[in-house]
Amino acid sequence: MKLSARNVLGGKVLQIKKGATTAHVTLDVAGATVTAAITNDAVEELKLQVGQHAYAVIKASDVMIAVD
Structure with missing residues (x-):
C-alpha cells in the first residue's frame, strides 16, 4: 500500500x-x-490486538501550539 501521508509512525x-x-x-x-x-x-477489520505492531498515519493540514 502506498500513502500520500508523510507522517507514518510505527509502534x-x-x-x-x-x-x-x-x-x-x-x-x-x-x-x-x-x-x-x-x-x-476498523479495529475488527484490522484485527488489532495489544502487543501487535501497527502504524499511526498522520495527515493534517494544520498543527497548533498553545501555552498558558
Missing part, C-alpha cells in the same frame, strides 16, 4: 478501549504514546 499497540461506536487505540512510538480514535469496525 506497538498498548491499549484498545472500545466505546459504543468508537475505539481509542494507543500506540507506543519510541517511548511516546500516540492515541487514535477509530471505529470499532
Whole structure:
C-alpha cells in the first residue's frame, strides 16, 4: 500500500478501549504514546490486538501550539 501521508509512525499497540461506536487505540512510538480514535469496525477489520505492531498515519493540514 502506498500513502500520500508523510507522517507514518510505527509502534506497538498498548491499549484498545472500545466505546459504543468508537475505539481509542494507543500506540507506543519510541517511548511516546500516540492515541487514535477509530471505529470499532476498523479495529475488527484490522484485527488489532495489544502487543501487535501497527502504524499511526498522520495527515493534517494544520498543527497548533498553545501555552498558558
